Amino acid sequence: MSRLAAEIDIAVSAVYRYFPSKGMLIAEIQREALVRLTQSLQVLSTRADEVFAQRRLDPSTATSARLVLFGRWFCDASVSFPEEIRLLHQIMSHRKTVLDPEGGERMIPVAMELLLSAVSALDDGVASGALEPGSSIDRAAIWAAALGGVLETDDLSRYLPDVFGDARLARQTSLDLLRAWGISADLLKRSTELIDSLEADGSLAS
Numbered sequence: 001m002s003r004l005a006a007e008i009d010i011a012v013s014a015v016y017r018y019f020p021s022k023g024m025l026i027a028e029i030q031r032e033a034l035v036r037l038t039q040s041l042q043v044l045s046t047r048a049d050e051v052f053a054q055r056r057l058d059p060s061t062a063t064s065a066r067l068v069l070f071g072r073w074f075c076d077a078s079v080s081f082p083e084e085i086r087l088l089h090q091i092m093s094h095r096k097t098v099l100d101p102e103g104g105e106r107m108i109p110v111a112m113e114l115l116l117s118a119v120s121a122l123d124d125g126v127a128s129g130a131l132e133p134g135s136s137i138d139r140a141a142i143w144a145a146a147l148g149g150v151l152e153t154d155d156l157s158r159y160l161p162d163v164f165g166d167a168r169l170a171r172q173t174s175l176d177l178l179r180a181w182g183i184s185a186d187l188l189k190r191s192t193e194l195i196d197s198l199e200a201d202g203s204l205a206s
Helices: 002-007 012-018 022-055 059-080 082-093 101-128 136-158 168-180 185-200
Strands: none
Touching: 022 059, 022 082, 022 101, 022 185, 059 082, 059 101, 059 136, 059 168, 059 185, 082 101, 082 136, 101 136, 136 168, 168 185
16 A cells, blocks of 8 residues: 555555555456456447347357357457456455455456356357356356466466467367357357457457
8 A cells, every 4th residue: 555655646544545455455456457358348249249240140150159259358358458357367266355345345246247248148058059058157157267267377388389378278268168068069160260250350359
């Protein structure tokens, strides 16, 4: 708190006026990071929906493509928003939180909004028959936590560049999960090609 006050040239007491504790300050940083991620995903989803509507995709292909899109967005966001993705992974991977209860109450709703984007896509996948029935909230939590963890291995790219880096393993993890949840290999391939073409027109995370 003292370092923050010194960096922005205000009294420490002024910092505590806005953030009563370090936990509240951390929660606000995390909340703002999650807002940026959510806004990025919303922009991409709108763009993708326009493309999918133009191509008149059948329900199974459209829902499968949206699922592939979420995984690819998450991976691309690790490049465009590296600190934000790291913060999200910390939120989901720490068994114990240092957040004050009030700080957590400010941050968790935003985290859930982001997670519910994946839940909605998973629900649609089940409804269209592209996915086998299952708990979408469980799958969304597993998905986000798995991608965040696998993305951390990209730090090893300097030692094993042929194995790690460029979110390659995270992209594969996302596809493996979708395949395990019931998307057929052929549908997954077609959906991936569709997202490849979407990415060719611009970054999936901006």
